[in-house]
Amino acid sequence: MTSRIRGSGYGSGVDGPFRDILEVWHEHRAAVLFATTCLLAVVWFYLELRPRDKIATTIPKLDQETTSSITGDHGRISKEKIVLQGEKAKDVATGPRRIKGELRRTDSARKIPGSGQERRIQILVFYSSLTGSTERTANDVAEGLGASLGDQGDGSRGTFLRPLVLDLAQVDYDEYFISTPKQTDPNIPVDYFYLILLPSYNIDSINDNLLEHLRETHHDFRIDTAPLSGVLGYSVFGFGDREGWPSEDEGFCFQAKEVDKWMAKLTGRKRAYPLGMSDTKRDLQERLDEWMDGVKDIMNLVTRTGSLGEGVPGSGDAVESDDEYASGEDDEEVLVDESLTAKKSKKKEKSSNIDDVEDLGRIMKASQTGSKTSGSTPVAVDFTTYTKSATKKPFQPIKEMVPKNSPTYASLTKQGYSIVGSHSGVKICRWTKSALRGRGSCYKFSFYGIASHQCMETTPSLSCSNKCVFCWRHGTNPVGTTWRWVVDPPELIFDGVKAGHYQKIKMLRGVPGVRAERFAEAMRIRHCALSLVGEPIFYPHINEFLAMLHGERISSFLVCNAQHPDQLAALQAVTQLYVSIDASNKESLRKIDRPLHRDFWERFQRCLDILREKRRKQRTVFRLTLVKGFNVEDEVEGYADLVERGLPCFVEVKGVTYCGTSSSAGAGLSMANVPFYAEVTEFVEALNAKLNERGLAYGIAAEHAHSCCVLLASDRFKVDGRWHTRIDYQRFFELLEERGADGDWTPEEYMGSETPEWATWGNGGFDPRDTRVDRKGRKIEV
Numbered sequence: 001m002t003s004r005i006r007g008s009g010y011g012s013g014v015d016g017p018f019r020d021i022l023e024v025w026h027e028h029r030a031a032v033l034f035a036t037t038c039l040l041a042v043v044w045f046y047l048e049l050r051p052r053d054k055i056a057t058t059i060p061k062l063d064q065e066t067t068s069s070i071t072g073d074h075g076r077i078s079k080e081k082i083v084l085q086g087e088k089a090k091d092v093a094t095g096p097r098r099i100k101g102e103l104r105r106t107d108s109a110r111k112i113p114g115s116g117q118e119r120r121i122q123i124l125v126f127y128s129s130l131t132g133s134t135e136r137t138a139n140d141v142a143e144g145l146g147a148s149l150g151d152q153g154d155g156s157r158g159t160f161l162r163p164l165v166l167d168l169a170q171v172d173y174d175e176y177f178i179s180t181p182k183q184t185d186p187n188i189p190v191d192y193f194y195l196i197l198l199p200s201y202n203i204d205s206i207n208d209n210l211l212e213h214l215r216e217t218h219h220d221f222r223i224d225t226a227p228l229s230g231v232l233g234y235s236v237f238g239f240g241d242r243e244g245w246p247s248e249d250e251g252f253c254f255q256a257k258e259v260d261k262w263m264a265k266l267t268g269r270k271r272a273y274p275l276g277m278s279d280t281k282r283d284l285q286e287r288l289d290e291w292m293d294g295v296k297d298i299m300n301l302v303t304r305t306g307s308l309g310e311g312v313p314g315s316g317d318a319v320e321s322d323d324e325y326a327s328g329e330d331d332e333e334v335l336v337d338e339s340l341t342a343k344k345s346k347k348k349e350k351s352s353n354i355d356d357v358e359d360l361g362r363i364m365k366a367s368q369t370g371s372k373t374s375g376s377t378p379v380a381v382d383f384t385t386y387t388k389s390a391t392k393k394p395f396q397p398i399k400e401m402v403p404k405n406s407p408t409y410a411s412l413t414k415q416g417y418s419i420v421g422s423h424s425g426v427k428i429c430r431w432t433k434s435a436l437r438g439r440g441s442c443y444k445f446s447f448y449g450i451a452s453h454q455c456m457e458t459t460p461s462l463s464c465s466n467k468c469v470f471c472w473r474h475g476t477n478p479v480g481t482t483w484r485w486v487v488d489p490p491e492l493i494f495d496g497v498k499a500g501h502y503q504k505i506k507m508l509r510g511v512p513g514v515r516a517e518r519f520a521e522a523m524r525i526r527h528c529a530l531s532l533v534g535e536p537i538f539y540p541h542i543n544e545f546l547a548m549l550h551g552e553r554i555s556s557f558l559v560c561n562a563q564h565p566d567q568l569a570a571l572q573a574v575t576q577l578y579v580s581i582d583a584s585n586k587e588s589l590r591k592i593d594r595p596l597h598r599d600f601w602e603r604f605q606r607c608l609d610i611l612r613e614k615r616r617k618q619r620t621v622f623r624l625t626l627v628k629g630f631n632v633e634d635e636v637e638g639y640a641d642l643v644e645r646g647l648p649c650f651v652e653v654k655g656v657t658y659c660g661t662s663s664s665a666g667a668g669l670s671m672a673n674v675p676f677y678a679e680v681t682e683f684v685e686a687l688n689a690k691l692n693e694r695g696l697a698y699g700i701a702a703e704h705a706h707s708c709c710v711l712l713a714s715d716r717f718k719v720d721g722r723w724h725t726r727i728d729y730q731r732f733f734e735l736l737e738e739r740g741a742d743g744d745w746t747p748e749e750y751m752g753s754e755t756p757e758w759a760t761w762g763n764g765g766f767d768p769r770d771t772r773v774d775r776k777g778r779k780i781e782v
């Protein structure tokens with residue numbers, strides 16, 4: 001072996017110690033190579049498999065000179081010379097641009113309330129751009145934010161570092177999208193706020209890389225699922241072109257939507273403000289201003305409170321008074337602390353026995369096999385019969401209807417109500433949330449043009465004189481035949497319900513799918529549905545309350561239960577006046593409404609007569625809620641009698657929606673009592689035929705199949721053979737101002753535009769501009 005080395009190979013011509021080394025090497029080279037390979041493999045495995053978020057990128061400190069050059073030009077990172085400590089100047093104009101330096105510091109750092117620590121906020125404005133327009137906008141956004149947030153107006157200047165603009169084509173994703181940027185000065189911690197401005201491209205672009213990176217990061221088992229949860233918050237704004245991509249389904253702003261979704265996951269749902277979307281050819285400035293205003297509000301909130309504000313608990317699964325879905329229709333991604341939600345829903349299950357919509361099948365089965373309670377319909381208790389003992393009672397101070405420490409208060413707030421004063425409430429209905437997400441408004445939009453995200457649902461009286469079987473109050477609300485509680489002033493209620501409503505809207509800010517445009521619109525209440533639990537005309541100052549609504553140009557729909565004729569007669573103008581017609585005859589009404597008044601049928605009929613008179617001056621509506629087995633079968637003739645008596649402008653017919661509450665179950669109600677839409681339409685057709693037989697000029701005007709609701713209208717609202725069920729709200733307020741709250745005018749005087757084609761009978765009633773989804777958030781083809 002040695003001679004072979006010597007003769008020909010490595011050792012030839014070499015002498016001395018070097019030759020010995022070569023010989024040793026030759027003899028053991030296999031072993032050495034094996035050992036080296038193993039070592040390299042170990043190093044490789046270590047580098048590859050250790051958690052990537054721990055791969056800290058060391059950020060060298062910059063000289064003061066460098067710092068200012070970075071933040072000049074509104075913080076734009078560009079071709080400046082960066083001087084690293086102890087290094088010579090390097091030109092970083094070529095290659096990916098990275099922030100490698102300390103962020104500019106102002107002298108007046110402040111403590112964020114609650115944190116107890118001096119903190120700064122660094123807004124990072126990321127953008128991508130192929131043709132340059134988004135880049136310009138990103139610079140404008142940074143400049144605008146820098147100018148307005150630099151001065152908080154309360155001496156707190158300095159909380160915000162000047163915003164930085166970062167090109168997504170240049171930044172290192174690992175530095176910003178695997179973990180939050182590293183802190184440069186441990187003494188003054190910085191919170192990062194990400195704004196991402198993104199045009200959409202249906203061709204290959206840098207956006208695809210970003211999306212791929214976000215997706216991979218989320219799915220990478222080595223990385224925490226929410227590695228960006230350290231950011232203060234984020235918001236995305238999209239740029240698109242409706243000429244080429246008319247709707248979201250067709251790709252309008254699709255990449256901004258995607259980025260928004262992934263960022264929610266990576267940040268642990270820190271969507272601070274809803275996704276904004278603009279059509280660069282039509283409404284860019286308007287949408288951008290709206291979004292910027294929202295972002296600035298959030299920043300101000302952060303400086304005031306140190307947090308992004310409240311999340312959605314308590315506002316999400318609200319239901320409308322006459323549409324009591326116990327719905328949880330969010331898709332997988334919601335801005336709620338899951339642990340809280342889980343606890344909450346467990347508690348909810350335990351305490352109120354509310355069944356989820358997902359459990360409808362189970363309820364259905366239970367109801368079919370016959371539950372203990374089914375069939376038992378408790379007889380109404382007439383408290384007016386038992387007045388004797390009341391006279392014997394010693395004097396008692398007047399009580400509050402819903403005191404703060406009462407179980408009723410606890411129960412109502414748990415159901416998502418905000419209690420205002422001692423007897424009023426406000427709640428966000430599910431349609432408000434749906435409209436905010438572009439998933440459709442309630443039937444009142446289809447029929448009357450009310451946008452659900454601008455609608456406030458409230459009542460100035462949580463008390464009622466009925467105990468309807470389909471009421472979702474879970475038997476907790478106070479009942480009574482007369483007002484016997486402390487009366488809150490109307491100003492207190494008006495201010496309180498508005499504040500409560502806006503607060504709940506704000507809590508929906510981070511809900512996935514909420515559109516910045518609609519969110520901004522929602523911050524102006526345009527309509528008030530006085531149809532929550534209770535009886536609004538029970539409140540002694542209802543007219544003053546209405547005047548306040550109208551004074552702020554908020555239209556009013558008031559629903560009463562036809563049990564308070566005196567109050568109904570004294571009621572001043574509302575935009576649309578409803579009575580609930582829950583049955584067509586006395587026995588049926590007793591069973592379904594379980595009224596407290598002994599003379600409930602007489603009261604009911606008097607209310608119809610009052611409505612007949614009022615129809616000359618204002619829009620009147622009968623609202624029928626169909627409950628199979630209670631008020632549908634063989635009652636068409638009876639309802640026709642009532643319509644003939646009251647001659648309402650409109651008849652809204654709606655199938656009951658089962659809420660699975662213990663009170664409704666106790667009343668013998670089950671899923672079997674919920675009519676199918678086909679049954680509702682069959683009923684409406686029969687009623688319409690009956691009315692026409694009697695020579696009453698009504699027709700089926702519109703429908704909203706989505707909520708099982710159909711509208712019959714008087715021919716007064718038909719112009720040239722076309723239905724005009726919508727309302728001219730502007731004209732309504734003018735009439736009020738011109739002629740006063742008791743003034744004489746006719747419903748025709750504020751009749752609005754033609755009912756849109758899609759809302760008319762036979763067309764389903766779903767606004768084609770919205771996206772219809774099922775309860776899991778999956779798209780439904782209309």
Ligand SMILES: Cc1cc2nc3c(=O)[nH]c(=O)nc-3n(C[C@H](O)[C@H](O)[C@H](O)COP(=O)(O)O)c2cc1C
Pocket residue numbers: 128129130131132133134135199200201202203239240241242244245251252253254280
């Ligand atoms: C090739 C191309 C593809 C586009 N694809 C979409 C698209 O799928 N959806 C959309 O809403 N807009 C689309 N747009 C419109 C751009 O997003 C929009 O014009 C944007 O403002 C361009 O921004 P920029 O100038 O910063 O690159 C596209 C534009 C181009 C030129």
Ligand code: SF4
Pocket residue numbers: 320321323429430431432442443444450451452453455456457529
């Ligand atoms: S009218 Fe208002 S409160 Fe009623 S369902 Fe529609 S949006 Fe909700």
